[in-house]
Amino acid sequence: MDTPNLELYINRMVNWAADFTPRLIGAVLTLVIGLWVIKKIEQLLIKIMHNKGHDVSLQSFLRSLVSIGLKILLIISVAGMIGFQSTSLVAVIGAAGLAVGLALQGSLANFAGGVLILMFKPFKVGEIVTIQGITGVVAEIQIFSTVLHTGDGKIAILPNGAVSNGNIINSSRTGKLRVDLTVKVAFDEDFEKVKKIILDELDKDKRILVDPPAQISILDYADGNMTLIVRPQAKIDDYWGVYFDAYQNIQRALVEHKVRGPLTVNKTVSA
Secondary structure, three states: OOHHHHHHHHHHHHHHHHHHHHHHHHHHHHHHHHHHHHHHHHHHHHHHHHHOOOOHHHHHHHHHHHHHHHHHHHHHHHHHHHOOOHHHHHHHHHHHHHHHHHHOHHHHHHHHHHHHHHHHOOOOOOOEEEEOOEEEEEEEEOOOEEEEEEOOOOEEEEEHHHHHHOOEEEOOOOOEEEEEEEEEEEOOOOHHHHHHHHHHHHHOOOOEOOOOOOEEEEEEEEOOEEEEEEEOEEEHHHHHHHHHHHHHHHHHHHHHOOOOOOOEEEEEEEO
């Protein structure tokens, strides 16, 4: 390569670098500032919806939706600053979106499921629900999934498509929950005596509701034992305390009154 041609190429590269570098720096600055602005917009959106009393479930869903939409627009703008044609980029994104949409039909179903959950509100953030056999507190409703915090400290992430199409048990809507206790005592124990002992013990716990009153009935007789079903109810906020204390209190009271039998207590959850 002769010297004139080499100098020509060097000059072209220098001119290209001189033209491209400011655009690249501007694009990087735009990206950084744009991400910061998007974060502030998310915070402002949450604050506005909170002040207007919008549902927490709707807040998390819209925040995710707005964040993704704004970031896509930011990427298109930054690409245009670098030199990509916006129309061509939009066409490529559209074509890619169609291909990805066809490949990820399940994700689209999850998105639609999230919209249905927000529209019909079978549950809200903070409520206790049972979904697909998993019981927990609704922590967040995202675009594609619902997050539950279970009673044993685990986090369950459930796809919205399956959630919206499956059975949902909402234990919080009535404002109270019932604990079902199965108590076994000796077959020949006096039922009325045992019933009074248990009711007296439950009455000591002020968290247990008086209306409706606790129910105690004979469930069955088997293996020389009489099985009783005990059903106290409590407010949502008091539920877990009552749930864990009821067994201990009833067990102690029966032992103190010398009630014979295995004194086995099993706990289940009911709304």
